[in-house]
Amino acid sequence: MSERKIRNMEDFARASGISRPTVSKYFNDPSSVRQTTRGQIERALREFDYRPNLFAVNLNRRRPKNIGVIVPHISDPFYAGLVQQIETRALQEGYWAIVLSSQGDRQLEEKAVQTLLALKLSGAVMAPLGFESDPGLIDSLRDRMPLVFMDSRVGHETPFVGTDNLQSVSLMVAYLCRTGESPCYLDMPPVNRNAIERKDAYIASMQRLGKAPIVLEISARSWEFEAIGFEETNKILDGAGFPTRTVLCANDRIAFGAMAAAYQRGMRIGRENDCDLRIAGHDDHPLSRYACPALTTVSQDYAQIARTSLDILLQEIQEEDETAAKTERAEATLLEAKLIMRESA
16 A cells, blocks of 8 residues: 555546546546556555545536435434435435435424535435425525425425325225224324325315214424324323224324323223224334234335435436426326225224
8 A cells, every 4th residue: 555645536646647537537437437447547546545535526517416305304214214215216326315304393494405505416305394394495495406395395386296195094084984983083283284185185085975074183283293192192081082982193103192192091902892992093104013003004105205206306307407497397296005904993
């Protein structure tokens, strides 16, 4: 190993005796240079123990192969699954994903968007908070680069990929009514359009079946869904109790809290006739199968949400490169969910 200090790619090019453009071409795509030149560069890399700053190299491109990703909670297995799918697919296409989390906080989401605005990126995929998001700031991001919303959206001017809430909730309501007492609906905080759409879908589905909808509203706007489900269920059980023995929760995390509160009071949850409650959720959260009892839910295809979001983004990036003009597309891609029948309902 040489003791010569190599600080940057210019130093490496001089030390290896290869032109700077050829070295840069190699780091962009090793197969793009001749085999003999590639071998010379790789020997020099070993000799000088040089590792280029590929992030800086990428940013120096006219169109850097970096994309931004913003999600509400990277610790939530649902969003972690989306991020994993995006990162894997992006790497296959030669892109790096720069992932930021808003942690369910408006100010942190604003900082995340401002960070993406400060970087040189090809585009971005975002799961916005929803009603707490700053529309003007997001418009600035969309004006700067191709942008795709996934899971939730702000406005209708940006391409969106998510679950068809009317289909998914209707599927669950029909199942619960078919197999037992019709469900009441334990709401989720009104943080985004999913919350509104799912509640509306429950009401419409019950009315279509000739049933009276019963919505148990939640006024809190926190993303601490498990805690909210737990607290709201305790309040309900401290009072007259649930109005029916079947509870459909707006999402699985609300259901986790409701199940914990009921369990602590010695209540049995399940499909059997001697159980006190049936509880169902929505999302097929990665932990729902490990709840006790395992949670009946509807499964969002998060892998397809992530893949489709990135496919649309890459298509928009390509079109922008080819036309040198931003195309206005704001179609919504809604994916169907599947019923997952487990022991809780």
